[in-house]
Amino acid sequence: MQVITHFIMTEKQEKILHSALELFAKEGYSATSTSKVAKHAGVSEGLIFRHFGSKEGLLDAILKEGEEKAKLLFASIVFETNPQLVIAKTIDMIESLGKSKEGFEFWKLQYKIKWETEKYSEQKMEALHMSLSNAFNKLGYETPDIEATFLLITMDGLATRLCLQESFQVEPMIIFLRRKYKV
Amino acid sequence: MQVITHFIMTEKQEKILHSALELFAKEGYSATSTSKVAKHAGVSEGLIFRHFGSKEGLLDAILKEGEEKAKLLFASIVFETNPQLVIAKTIDMIESLGKSKEGFEFWKLQYKIKWETEKYSEQKMEALHMSLSNAFNKLGYETPDIEATFLLITMDGLATRLCLQESFQVEPMIIFLRRKYKV
DNA sequence: ATTATATAAGTAAGTACTCACACAAATATC
DNA sequence: GATATTTGTGTGAGTACTTACTTATATAAT
Numbered sequence: 001m002q003v004i005t006h007f008i009m010t011e012k013q014e015k016i017l018h019s020a021l022e023l024f025a026k027e028g029y030s031a032t033s034t035s036k037v038a039k040h041a042g043v044s045e046g047l048i049f050r051h052f053g054s055k056e057g058l059l060d061a062i063l064k065e066g067e068e069k070a071k072l073l074f075a076s077i078v079f080e081t082n083p084q085l086v087i088a089k090t091i092d093m094i095e096s097l098g099k100s101k102e103g104f105e106f107w108k109l110q111y112k113i114k115w116e117t118e119k120y121s122e123q124k125m126e127a128l129h130m131s132l133s134n135a136f137n138k139l140g141y142e143t144p145d146i147e148a149t150f151l152l153i154t155m156d157g158l159a160t161r162l163c164l165q166e167s168f169q170v171e172p173m174i175i176f177l178r179r180k181y182k183v
Numbered sequence: 184m185q186v187i188t189h190f191i192m193t194e195k196q197e198k199i200l201h202s203a204l205e206l207f208a209k210e211g212y213s214a215t216s217t218s219k220v221a222k223h224a225g226v227s228e229g230l231i232f233r234h235f236g237s238k239e240g241l242l243d244a245i246l247k248e249g250e251e252k253a254k255l256l257f258a259s260i261v262f263e264t265n266p267q268l269v270i271a272k273t274i275d276m277i278e279s280l281g282k283s284k285e286g287f288e289f290w291k292l293q294y295k296i297k298w299e300t301e302k303y304s305e306q307k308m309e310a311l312h313m314s315l316s317n318a319f320n321k322l323g324y325e326t327p328d329i330e331a332t333f334l335l336i337t338m339d340g341l342a343t344r345l346c347l348q349e350s351f352q353v354e355p356m357i358i359f360l361r362r363k364y365k366v
Numbered sequence: 367a368t369t370a371t372a373t374a375a376g377t378a379a380g381t382a383c384t385c386a387c388a389c390a391a392a393t394a395t396c
Numbered sequence: 397g398a399t400a401t402t403t404g405t406g407t408g409a410g411t412a413c414t415t416a417c418t419t420a421t422a423t424a425a426t
Contacts, residue, residue: 383411388407393400
């Protein structure tokens, strides 16, 4: 088994990761067999285990990529000093979620895995929570911490609808939120 | 295979249903085998198929029970005429969610299944949505429909946290919401 | 005497994973 | 610079085990 360095990666390695992401997001982790992933990627099943060690190792590789993507996404919010922009950017985040097909699959997997494996990534969100709490404090909100939690929970709910309810219209909700927070 | 009438049900049938609910909620539907359910319920595996036809039939029986539970829970809100009480009762709903162990498992399964099988139960919530929309309208809110959607999404987000984040404190959020809507 | 309840012991198909073996590219030795 | 040696990439057929589901058979209730 090989350590994945992210920079050196064979074509087939990438194909496996991409296929696994797609299938895990569509069918779920437990319901997707390694043989299905191999067939979809057009490689032998053994290659998955050569590169990722186990089925769980394959999932971990996908989730690790995800963490870096999330960090990148949060960075522009966390380093923002204008409190109104912090809130506005947080709200806008949800819009970018469904823009690309790959991005949508990625976030859907994150949520699906959260329910399937029961490992809620509290710490990943902590930086964002602090930024929001700080922003609400600057703007003179009474309970900035709860206000921040509340907005993040709302974003969670919105993302859930976006992933599971095809007919769901996000735009009206985003406009509603912007007006509510005056950003 | 037998039609489940809900009123006539053997002890073993109930044990199967109860065990399946517990295991599906804990491990997920795909990750729970029928043999696991049988062992947990203390019956032979064949009995599951005699009574429920298939693994999916077993799930359907649980979900059907769930629909009736949900209807009962929503009834006291839908038939409420005081708009402030409609909102208050909707918010309070989340508190009752985690009260009993069985109730918690039941709602956890509902959410888990929603992510695992991709069948979002829009219509189940429609009556509640209309009641809320009507309440917000009576109270003079500008966009009562969006306001109702927003509250329901918030409730979704809260339920998610409650199910997945053990450390999560609901009470402060409920107090916050009550103050926010002045109910 | 019929019907419903229950089981134990099957079934074929799938599961995650291993292993022997082939080939290609990089590295070391002469 | 040619040759030997290691290393990484890839496969296909296999492993033991689990999966959802069936069937023959026995017992209990009506």
